[in-house]
Amino acid sequence: MMINLREKILAYGVSTLKNEELLAVIIGNGTKQNSVLDLSQKIICDSGGLDLSLEQLMAFNGIGVAQACKVMAALELGSRKIQADTLSEKIVSVDEVGQHLINKIGNTPQEQLVAVYLNNSYHVIDEKIIFIGTVDQATVHPRDILREAIQMSATQLIVAHNHPNGSLMFSQNDQEFSLRLKKGCQLIGINLIDHLIVTKKAYSSLKSLNLI
Template sequence: MYSISFQEAALMPRERLLTQGAEQLSNQELLAILLRTGSKKESVFQISHRILSSLSKLTDLRYLSLQELQTISGIGQVKAIELQAMMELGRRIAQAETLEREQILSSQKLAQKMQQELGDKKQEHLVALYLNTQNHIIHQQTIFIGSVSRSIAEPREILHYALKHMASSLILVHNHPSGSAYPSKNDDQVTQHIKEACQMMGLTLLDHLIVAGQNYYSYREETDLL
């Protein structure tokens, strides 16, 4: 293990980050910075080393619950909460970067992505994906969970995020827990209603997808509504 004192162990990675950048630090050093302090028995470096050594791979850290984190000697409730918050923020940053890089080239490709997210949901989810002029997703928003017939999917909720993120177009996606991806009359109404609202705002409704298990329905592919 490390023979340096606790005070030195706590300061060294911070100093290295300042002078060399975070990318130059080891996983152990980064974790030590987040933990900040050790215990009476172990330095923060020793605790960091022990945590990382107990994992099969670094990504396993993300799946530890608050309770599991607190079973680790040297990790109390506050540190467990801070670690979970850090990991969730990292997950959201990674998700946002993926969305920014992702370009929608076909309804089938997007349907496959949304099948993974919504295919097994027990309630209907209405999701809007907002795109820039290059058809890159710049934001994904769950509009509501429940029945898509609710006030025929109020366009103000959908268009609010389009304006907020300066989108040029959008795609609606919702799931059918029944297992059938075939649209209902209400789905047709929703599509027409949102299309008209988008046109008034200078936006384009590119598609409305319905996913159900491994099946999907695309209004752009199957109808002349869009």
């Protein structure tokens, strides 16, 4: 089985492997009762994906410390790769920013406020994590965002933050913060394109709800 998977990677590329096949390559070996692919399918099915702790992973028959550590390391590496990805220098739409941030911050356990800075042609100049923690008027001030915009001569701005609880609804704090940010943007000639709420599967737009 492992030889076949390696041949598949060599012939067609690693992106052609299914999730259970990727996991099988990492685990390496199955048990007398289950092949490594069967074991991988069971882990993915029973866990609803791969949202597992080290202890939960080791509870599966056939997964020892070494295999569990390999899987957790691979998942962490993938997570860090996503965190490192940026939209730099691309021309983007709000939807593209939303989809990008679903991957980047949608699954993080703490709220993160991200600002995406653009020029007049909607090229991304940069994106920055401005704050980690609850986003409200007491913890985040528009100047923290606008200072960066002025330094990089941005004329367009999209802000977003994630809701770890999975809710796509804007809170009163979210709306009040957005209105303060919009006023600050207007004073210095920056267009606040949108404020997005991001979860692990979707995003919502304050602009589309006519809240800014």
